[in-house]
Amino acid sequence: MATAINKGFKTEEILRIYFLKNGYYVARGIPFNYRGFAITDIDLWLYNRTSSVSREISIVDIKNKKTPQAIERIFWVKGLQAAVNATNALIATTDKRPDVKDFGKDLDVFVLDGNFLSKIQQYEQSLESRLTDEEIISMIDSYSLSKLDGDWKTKFLEAKSLLALGLNFDNTNKLLNINKFFLEQVLTKSSQKEISLRIFYAICSYIAINLDYIQRDLAFLEDANSRKNAFKNGFRYGNKGEKEIKRIIDMSLSFVEQYSDNGQSIASQARYNISKQFESMPTDILAEYFSDNKVLKSVFTVALELELLSVNRIFKLHIDSTPEVKSFIAVLLDFYGIDRVSFANSIEYKS
Structure with missing residues (x-):
């Protein structure tokens, strides 16, 4: 049975289920940080694939209080929309005054008012089948060594x-690095297998959403090799790409050449080592897989399935999921250099 949560958090969870049932990918409680400063949390972050070349990102600010201060929240969420470069901004409020909706319309902020919130209470029963964000965090906190052992909660919240910081190759690569940590916990911390797998599945869904967004710009590259090279370049060098990264490296090493003893030799060796390090990255595995049109068409659905795996109250493994989900995780295992069969054997629960 679902753990009791406070009124505000329950409203957030009910709204999340409403948007999930309407085809959105939904994440809740997204920390928004700017240059190391914790600014706020985004109550709901919505992503929708509206067409093969169009995506929408929406943010929802939710206030379920006696005095919701809806007018002020409209100003707030409008600024937050600009900060995170979202397509749409919404507020959900218990306020039922028509003036609030009118003011929201004037500022291009959609208002989900008290009448709407009353109608969606039917979705509360669906809370029984899903863990809330608070329960996931509680599971992390129940591992007494989680902070000393790599600070699990901080890593999860960072992911x-x-x-909120942008769907692109830079952040995809950061997610791949963070997820490697949780995959290693799956393999080495048998007592924490369920929670580490849940987090692994959640971050896999973030990766899938990033890739669905990235492919929007590659939709017109009909040639398979062009798509593959674009993905290879992105996974290896990030947003800047190979040319810009090499320009930065060359500029940095030019100082070594000019101002160090044997500078030319040292810079040449450094340039060679850096190049070999980039080339040794197994990004071809990811590029080969994600450049396939069939894979790209299914990656949004895969994200939805992975999100559900991460929060199913009755925990389920990906090995019982669709072929697309199993393939997605299999290619990540290949990228991390983990044997697929060994991994499957390690996560299966023995009765």
């Missing part, structure tokens, strides 16, 4: 926060 979440990347959704």
Whole structure:
């Protein structure tokens, strides 16, 4: 049975289920940080694939209080929309005054008022089948060594926060690095297998959403090799790409050449080592897989399935999921250099 949560958090969870049932990918409680400063949390972050070349990102500010201060929240969420470069901004409020909706319309902020919130209470029963964000965090906290052992909660929240900072190769690569940590916990901490797998599945869904967004710009590259090279370049060098990264490296090493003894030799060796390090990255595995049109068409659905795996109250493994989900995780295992069969054997629960 679902753990009791406070009124505000329950409203957030009910709204999350409403948007999930309407085809959105939904993340809740996204930390928004700017240059090291914790600014706020985004109550709901919505992502929708509206067409093969169009995506929408929406943010929802939710206030379920006696005095919701709806007018002020409209100003707030409008500024937050600009900060995170979202397509749409919404507020959900218990306020039922028509003036609030009118003011929201004037500022291009959609208002989900008290009448709407009353109608969606039917979705409360769906809370029984899903863990809330608070329960996931509680599971992390129940591992007494989680802070000393790599600070699990901070890493998980960092992964979440990347959704608000932009869907791109830089953040995809950061997510891949964070997820490697949790995959290693799956393999080495048998007592924490369930929670580490849940977090692994959640971050896999963030990766899938990033890739669905990235492919929007590659939709017109009909040639398979062009798509593959674009993905290879992105996974290896990030947003800046190979040319810009090499320009930065060359500029940095030019100082070594000019001002160090044997500078030319040292710079040449450094340039060679850096190049070999980039080339040794197994990004071809990811590029080969994600450049396939069939994979790209299914990656949004895969994200939805992975999100559900992460929060199913009755925990389920990905090995019982669709072929697309199993393939997605299999290619990540290949990228991390983990044997697929060994991993499957390690996560299966023995009765």
